Every structure is written in structure tokens, then in C-alpha cells.
Amino acid sequence: MKMMKPYVWLQTSDDSIQQVEQEIAMFCPLICQEIIQKGMGSSKNCAICLPQQVSPAMLSLILDYCRFHQVPGRSNKERKSYDEKFVRIDTERLCELTSAADSLQLKPLVDLTSRALARIIEGKTPEEIRDIFHLPDDLTENVEVEEEHVDDRSVDDLLSFINGNDGGKLNILTILIFVFT
Amino acid sequence: MADLISSLPNEIICYILYFLPFQQVVATSVLSKRWTHLWRSVPSLDFDTNKEDFYKNDYDKRRYYRWVRSFLVRRGDQPLYRFRLRCYHHMDSASIDQSLTFKSWIETTLSENSRVQIIDLFCYWENIVIPSVVFSFNTLVVLKLTFTRVEDISFVDLSFLKILHLEHTIFPIEDDPSQILSGCPNLEDLKVRALTSKVKGKFIRLPKLVRAMIDNLLLSLETFKEVEVLIFDWSFGLQLSGVLYVNFDFHNLVQLEFNVYADWHLVFNVLNHCPKLQSFGMSKYKNHYEDEDVWPYPQTTMKFWILEQEIEINDMERELSSSVKKSVTCTLSFQPANGLHFFT
Numbered sequence: 122m123k124m125m126k127p128y129v130w131l132q133t134s135d136d137s138i139q140q141v142e143q144e145i146a147m148f149c150p151l152i153c154q155e156i157i158q159k160g161m162g163s164s165k166n167c168a169i170c171l172p173q174q175v176s177p178a179m180l181s182l183i184l185d186y187c188r189f190h191q192v193p194g195r196s197n198k199e200r201k202s203y204d205e206k207f208v209r210i211d212t213e214r215l216c217e218l219t220s221a222a223d224s225l226q227l228k229p230l231v232d233l234t235s236r237a238l239a240r241i242i243e244g245k246t247p248e249e250i251r252d253i254f255h256l257p258d259d260l261t262e263n264v265e266v267e268e269e270h271v272d273d274r275s276v277d278d279l280l281s282f283i284n285g286n287d288g289g290k291l292n293i294l295t296i297l298i299f300v301f302t
Numbered sequence: 303m304a305d306l307i308s309s310l311p312n313e314i315i316c317y318i319l320y321f322l323p324f325q326q327v328v329a330t331s332v333l334s335k336r337w338t339h340l341w342r343s344v345p346s347l348d349f350d351t352n353k354e355d356f357y358k359n360d361y362d363k364r365r366y367y368r369w370v371r372s373f374l375v376r377r378g379d380q381p382l383y384r385f386r387l388r389c390y391h392h393m394d395s396a397s398i399d400q401s402l403t404f405k406s407w408i409e410t411t412l413s414e415n416s417r418v419q420i421i422d423l424f425c426y427w428e429n430i431v432i433p434s435v436v437f438s439f440n441t442l443v444v445l446k447l448t449f450t451r452v453e454d455i456s457f458v459d460l461s462f463l464k465i466l467h468l469e470h471t472i473f474p475i476e477d478d479p480s481q482i483l484s485g486c487p488n489l490e491d492l493k494v495r496a497l498t499s500k501v502k503g504k505f506i507r508l509p510k511l512v513r514a515m516i517d518n519l520l521l522s523l524e525t526f527k528e529v530e531v532l533i534f535d536w537s538f539g540l541q542l543s544g545v546l547y548v549n550f551d552f553h554n555l556v557q558l559e560f561n562v563y564a565d566w567h568l569v570f571n572v573l574n575h576c577p578k579l580q581s582f583g584m585s586k587y588k589n590h591y592e593d594e595d596v597w598p599y600p601q602t603t604m605k606f607w608i609l610e611q612e613i614e615i616n617d618m619e620r621e622l623s624s625s626v627k628k629s630v631t632c633t634l635s636f637q638p639a640n641g642l643h644f645f646t
Contacts (some may be wrong), residue, residue: 172519216306223314235314239321247332254307259335 130168133177138168148187149225172224179221208237319344320444342377347385350493384420406431424448458485467493480504551575
């Protein structure tokens with residue numbers, strides 16, 4: 122008979138079941154709760170059902186992350202450079218990873234990926250952000266925003282201001298004027 | 303192709319936006335219907351004129367200040383964790399009413415949202431007055447004040463504060479700036495630079511302090527006895543001489559830096575009291591130490607970075623190296639300093 126239960130059974134969003142080292146899986150608060158509070162995961166028949174955001178690919182990435190950070194005695198510099206490399210993935214996977222980490226309540230990873238996503242967005246115009254995330258433009262030409270906030274200055278004033286600025290920032294400025302003035 | 307970000311809950315999107323400057327956060331309101339009101343829930347106001355190219359004239363400036371105000375009002379009582387304001391640009395209209403504007407922002411921020419953790423204010427050209435409520439706002443974890451004026455520090459209760467940076471901050475003449483520290487028992491990181499104070503060399507017990515950057519001896523060196531990182535920083539007209547004499551060990555100190563003119567004898571006096579030192583940096587020095595001095599740390603690997611003219615680096619390198627040869631196990635490496643360009 123086994124003295125310890127070094128492995129835990131996890132079921133991912135595609136209904137596949139896999140065995141992973143318990144010590145590493147326990148890094149995710151959600152999995153930890155399932156094991157400790159509900160006694161789940163000890164066999165294939167009572168595998169822990171992970172949230173649907175966690176695909177096998179994402180689980181494998183998350184476990185890599187946990188495996189690295191679980192090793193004691195690593196310096197902050199090592200951890201930092203690992204983290205930096207870890208989030209150098211395409212935006213689509215980064216979004217999936219954020220969502221999966223959030224569903225497992227793995228805060229340090231959510232923090233890491235959120236910062237990476239913020240860096241992607243930083244300095245981009247709304248048009249560029251829409252392209253990056255494939256966001257559908259369901260606002261019809263900002264009309265709603267415009268109606269809500271009536272500009273107290275003349276249209277000429279606004280136009281001359283906009284024309285005085287160049288390309289990139291124009292969009293953001295226009296929005297700020299509509300939202301706030 | 304599917305919308306990549308829509309699977310994320312609002313809280314996560316707000317958390318992503320938390321890291322972005324104010325203008326960009328507001329600009330996301332036109333991305334799509336879902337985003338129209340998300341910006342109001344972003345728990346951060348980060349207004350940095352260096353990140354924008356808008357600050358062209360007084361008209362722009364007044365308008366942007368109005369927007370900051372508007373931002374604070376419109377988000378209502380949504381929690382705000384970070385209030386960061388960095389203004390680098392000079393405008394002629396900087397005046398008393400502007401300082402009142404800033405004061406009212408800070409007060410609005412602190413009264414409507416009881417959870418502010420980070421306040422970071424840097425306004426070189428503006429006359430920002432920090433209301434006394436800041437110093438008793440006990441959810442604060444980080445407080446950084448640069449080029450500001452403090453109203454009143456007669457009552458300080460910052461029991462959660464971990465990071466305190468005070469630079470170029472003016473205190474009322476009758477007040478002793480070190481008084482603030484008595485109200486910060488959990489402080490881990492302290493930076494005090496270019497403060498005007500009549501009080502010098504006061505001892506304040508800061509049991510959790512790990513890192514300190516100081517420029518004059520507002521506090522006694524014994525205050526920093528337990529720190530791991532100690533940096534003597536430069537400010538106008540300051541020379542460390544005579545004042546730097548210690549007769550106790552910094553037993554936890556691993557990193558020591560002098561960004562200041564200091565006499566080699568004094569530097570050595572401090573070095574002699576750092577048994578665990580791993581990294582030592584010196585950006586200016588005056589006297590060469592005598593040849594017969596033996597490098598006192600045979601077990602330690604020392605890293606040096608020296609910001610001086612090349613000839614002096616060579617001098618120092620040669621002298622230190624020759625001294626080190628007397629002890630077998632210590633190795634020296636010399637590397638130029640990074641990020642300290644204000645010396646040149």
C-alpha cells in the first residue's frame with residue numbers, strides 16, 4: 122500500500138483525465154481546496170473536474186509555471202527572468218492563460234499575465250486594440266457616447282484642436298473630449 | 303476569429319487596465335459596448351505627463367486637470383487602490399488655485415475610497431500641498447512624495463505602510479520630518495532625500511526596515527543597523543565627512559553604496575562593520591587610501607561599480623587589486639554603474 126499520495130488526478134475541459142504531481146498541482150488554490158476539503162483527486166474515478174477555461178494545453182503551461190516556482194532556493198533574479206520568458210507567447214494564448222489561471226485562482230500568474238497584456242495594450246489606439254483582440258466594434262461610430270455628453274465648446278474649436286494633433290493620439294484625445302467635457 | 307478577451311471576467315480586464323495610464327484607460331470606453339463603463343471600475347488613477355504628448359499649452363493643461371477631476375467624480379465610490387500623479391512640465395499658470403486643485407483631488411480620493419494603498423506624487427512645477435489626512439490614512443502601503451509641501455504632521459498613523467519615499471519635500475518649520483517615521487512601525491523601504499530639517503541624528507526604531515536610501519543624517523545611523531541595503535545618496539552641497547563614524551556592526555547589510563563624496567577612511571570605517579557585505583558601490587571618492595590597508599573581507603566576493611573618470615577608476619582598481627592580492631580568496635570585479643547619470 123502506498124504511504125503517500127504523490128499524484129493527483131485532474132480532468133480538463135476536453136474530458137481527458139491525467140495524473141500530475143500533487144505537490145505541484147497544490148500550488149493552485151482551487152485544486153488545493155478540492156483535495157483538502159473534498160478529498161477529491163485521489164483516483165481516476167474521482168478526478169478533480171477543472172473549470173472549463175482550463176484546456177490540457179493551458180494546464181500543462183500552468184504546471185510548468187508551478188513546477189519552476191515550487192523549487193525552493195531560486196533567486197528573485199532567476200524567477201524574474203523565468204517569468205519574463207514564460208509570458209513571451211502569442212496574445213491569444215496569453216488571454217487563454219490569464220483566463221485559466223484566474224479560474225484556478227492562481228493569483229501570481231494572473232498578475233504576471235495581466236501585466237503582459239497591459240504592456241501589449243499600452244500606447245495603442247482603440248483601433249489597434251480592437252485588431253489585437255479581434256474585438257467587434259458594436260458601437261456605431263461613437264454616436265451614443267456623443268449624445269450622452271454634449272460638448273460645451275463649439276465644433277470648430279474641437280475640430281481645430283483635433284487637426285492640430287497628429288495621427289496616433291488623435292483617437293484617444295477625441296474620446297477623452299467626448300467622455301469628459 | 304473569436305474575440306480573445308471576452309472570455310475574461312470584468313475584474314481581470316480592470317486589473318489589466320490598472321497598469322495603464324489614465325488617458326488610455328478612459329480611451330478603452332469606445333472599444334465596444336462591454337467596455338463603455340469598465341474604465342470606471344479600474345482601481346487606479348495614473349496621470350503622467352511624460353507618457354503623453356498633449357501638454358502643449360495652458361488650455362490643454364486646464365482641460366486635462368478638469369478631466370482628472372471628472373474622472374475622480376464619475377467613478378464615484380468604486381475602490382481606488384493607486385493614485386499616481388507625475389507632472390514634469392512647467393506652465394506659467396501654476397498658481398495657488400492649482401495647488402488647491404491638487405489638494406482637493408487628494409482629499410476626494412481619500413474620502414470617497416477608503417482603500418487607497420498607493421499614493422505617488424511628483425509635481426516639479428506645481429505647488430502641491432499634501433493634506434494631513436494622508437498621514438493618518440491607514441490603508442496606505444506605499445507613499446511617495448517628491449517636490450511637495452506637507453501641511454501638518456502632528457498626527458501620523460500609517461501602520462500598514464511598507465514603502466516611504468520623501469524627496470524634496472518641505473515641512474512646516476516647527477515640525478520634525480522624522481516624526482512621520484514614528485508612525486510607520488512596519489516600514490521596509492525608506493528613502494529620504496533633500497529634506498529641510500533642523501533636527502539631525504535622531505534615532506527612530508524601525509524594526510522591519512530592509513532597505514534605506516539616505517542623503518543626510520536626519521536619522522542616526524543606528525536607525526539603519528538592521529538593514530540589508532544601505533545607500534548614501536547625493537544631494538546638493540552634501541559631503542559625508544566626519545559624521546560617518548560607526549562603532550557597531552550592520553549585521554544584516556549585504557549591499558552598501560556611496561553615491562556621495564566620502565573620505566576613504568570613513569568608508570573603511572563603515573566597511574569594517576559590515577560582516578555580510580556582498581556588494582559595494584562607490585561613485586565618488588576623494589582620498590586614496592593608504593597602501594598598507596589590507597582588504598578586510600577575505601571570504602567575500604565583492605562587486606564594484608565605480609562612476610568616476612577613467613584614470614581614477616584605474617588608480618583605484620590597481621590599488622584595490624594590489625591590496626586584495628594580500629588575501630587569497632577575495633575576487634574583485636569592476637563594472638560601470640548604470641542609471642546614475644545625474645552625476646555627469
